[in-house]
Amino acid sequence: MTIRVIPRLDIKGPNLVKGIHLEGLRVLGKPEWFARRYYEQGADELLYMDVVASLYGRNSLLEIVTRTAKDIFIPLTVGGGLRSTDDIKAILRAGADKVALNTAAIREPELVRSASRQFGSSTIVVSIEAIRQPNGVYEAYTDNGRERTGIDAVEWASEAAKLGAGEILLTSVDREGTGSGFELELLHQVAAVTDVPVIVCGGAGRVEHALAAAAAGADALALASILHYQLLDELKLAQLAFHEEGNVEYLRGGRSFGKVQPTALSKLKAYLVDNGVCCRFPV
Amino acid sequence: MSKARIAIVDYGMGNLFSVQRACDVSGIDAFVARGPDELERADGFILPGIGAFGTAMRELNESGMSTSLIQAARSGKPLLGICLGLQLLMTESHEFGRHLGLDLIPGSVRRLPELVDGERVKVPQVGWRQVHAPSAKPWAQSLLQGVANGTFMYFVHSYYVEPMTKDCVVAVTSHGGYEYCSAIARDNIFACQFHPERSGGEGLRIYANFAAFVEQRNIGRG
Numbered sequence: 001m002t003i004r005v006i007p008r009l010d011i012k013g014p015n016l017v018k019g020i021h022l023e024g025l026r027v028l029g030k031p032e033w034f035a036r037r038y039y040e041q042g043a044d045e046l047l048y049m050d051v052v053a054s055l056y057g058r059n060s061l062l063e064i065v066t067r068t069a070k071d072i073f074i075p076l077t078v079g080g081g082l083r084s085t086d087d088i089k090a091i092l093r094a095g096a097d098k099v100a101l102n103t104a105a106i107r108e109p110e111l112v113r114s115a116s117r118q119f120g121s122s123t124i125v126v127s128i129e130a131i132r133q134p135n136g137v138y139e140a141y142t143d144n145g146r147e148r149t150g151i152d153a154v155e156w157a158s159e160a161a162k163l164g165a166g167e168i169l170l171t172s173v174d175r176e177g178t179g180s181g182f183e184l185e186l187l188h189q190v191a192a193v194t195d196v197p198v199i200v201c202g203g204a205g206r207v208e209h210a211l212a213a214a215a216a217g218a219d220a221l222a223l224a225s226i227l228h229y230q231l232l233d234e235l236k237l238a239q240l241a242f243h244e245e246g247n248v249e250y251l252r253g254g255r256s257f258g259k260v261q262p263t264a265l266s267k268l269k270a271y272l273v274d275n276g277v278c279c280r281f282p283v
Numbered sequence: 284m285s286k287a288r289i290a291i292v293d294y295g296m297g298n299l300f301s302v303q304r305a306c307d308v309s310g311i312d313a314f315v316a317r318g319p320d321e322l323e324r325a326d327g328f329i330l331p332g333i334g335a336f337g338t339a340m341r342e343l344n345e346s347g348m349s350t351s352l353i354q355a356a357r358s359g360k361p362l363l364g365i366c367l368g369l370q371l372l373m374t375e376s377h378e379f380g381r382h383l384g385l386d387l388i389p390g391s392v393r394r395l396p397e398l399v400d401g402e403r404v405k406v407p408q409v410g411w412r413q414v415h416a417p418s419a420k421p422w423a424q425s426l427l428q429g430v431a432n433g434t435f436m437y438f439v440h441s442y443y444v445e446p447m448t449k450d451c452v453v454a455v456t457s458h459g460g461y462e463y464c465s466a467i468a469r470d471n472i473f474a475c476q477f478h479p480e481r482s483g484g485e486g487l488r489i490y491a492n493f494a495a496f497v498e499q500r501n502i503g504r505g
Contacts, residue, residue, distance in 0.1 A: 001459075002435070004410050039483070044411055044437075070304055075437060075481050095300045097481065120296075120334045122407055122439040166407060166439075195397070197409050219410070280411040280435035 002278045004044040004220035007227050010051045018228055020177035022145040028228050035068045041265040044280055045075040047222055051144050053081025062094040069095025079127050085115055100169050102127040103142040106149055109163055116164025126160035127169040128153050138186050145173035158193040172202040179205025179259035182213045191217050205260040207271040214277045230262035287501035290316035290325035294342035296334035305480035309490035322351040327360050327497045332367025336376040356387050361497045364474030372474055373444050390446035395458050404459030411435040414454040414465050425453050426473040426492040434485045436477035
């Protein structure tokens with residue numbers, strides 16, 4: 001098994017953003033710039049999530065996707081606000097290789113079936129945003145962890161795979177942005193009920209977290225803060241020129257990483273390899 | 284002699300954007316071809332592919348492109364097959380029933396095993412896997428020229444090809460310990476199970492080698 005390391009870039013309007021529990025978004029920079037750097041550093045794939053598309057019903061990703069995909073020769077998965085096979089087709093035409101469906105898939109599970117028939121299962125990733133409830137059950141949420149569904153996330157993962165999803169992107173909203181490590185119990189439960197690859201997402205703050213998820217059987221790791229904050233210093237000089245929507249004061253001022261220990265992608269992979277994890281390395 | 288033109292065969296499945304971009308950066312003058320007439324004008328072909336074998340063959344047959352492709356390949360024009368584009372070259376597939384392929388390479392398409400030596404192995408195989416040269420098979424003469432033995436390439440597939448004779452197998456890959464053919468080469472035909480346009484700089488080498496091969500053939504024919 002070769003594990004994939006996948007930078008996750010949350011997109012709001014023209015910017016790369018990062019929040020905590022998918023909220024409180026801070027602007028970090030231009031997604032294309034980060035994407036290019038990750039490609040050069042040996043990223044195995046890239047994941048773009050339009051984090052406000054569901055909320056405002058807009059689909060502004062196409063141009064960013066095209067600009068990114070033009071010069072990056074690794075797979076690009078795009079999610080956020082995709083509602084129909086027409087939306088999926090448009091994103092694929094713009095240069096994405098796969099799409100991630102959450103809100104629309106939960107509202108209309110048949111979309112997973114029809115889309116996987118039309119575009120192939122390997123093109124359809126079902127994104128599950130889970131929050132652990134007081135009774136220990138993981139509930140699936142939509143609209144970036146804002147809306148409850150009453151649906152058991154583990155059961156939904158199993159059903160999504162049966163409907164034709166080629167992969168499950170499994171995000172723990174509880175852990176997302178906290179740097180406190182992946183929710184491995186959720187990973188165990190989902191991996192036990194489905195054979196499709198699981199991309200674990202939310203909580204990676206240190207290289208040890210990546211290693212723990214690899215040991216727990218994750219097929220791929222989606223990483224954000226740990227990688228993004230490392231690139232920020234490189235970026236900072238070139239960055240102050242933009243003034244698009246969003247909270248950019250954070251960039252100009254000091255910053256706190258909480259529990260996150262920023263690490264370059266190539267160093268993170270080297271650490272995994274040193275600890276016996278198979279991944280694509282050297283790049 | 285004008286620059287060779289390469290047709291990216293569009294049978295309505297999968298995303299051609301990345302294939303087109305890989306051609307652009309590799310100096311290949313490529314265009315998307317949607318019918319036999321457009322295929323006629325090409326000096327070489329890229330047969331990409333994502334999706335089901337049966338559906339793809341139906342599209343190729345109904346559009347008349349399968350006949351053009353077979354003729355062109357037999358006439359010696361360069362052909363690069365990718366993923367499903369490799370599988371379509373075979374005699375037949377057993378994906379969702381039995382379907383006949385282009386039969387340019389005698390062999391069949393089979394489903395990857397989900398149990399290897401008693402261990403569960405996930406299907407589809409998604410991600411980066413190493414490509415190895417079968418023993419005593421140098422890559423110097425194929426489109427893998429310059430690629431290091433053991434290089435990681437990006438795979439997404441549930442089925443693999445089993446050529447009838449092994450002489451065309453130029454690369455093998457492991458699926459949880461089960462070794463299968465991940466690239467073939469025979470005369471003017473090269474095809475790989477992985478996606479070179481999604482395998483970073485090492486994958487792009489295959490496009491660059493294809494560009495050089497096409498030019499060489501084009502000059503030879505001109």
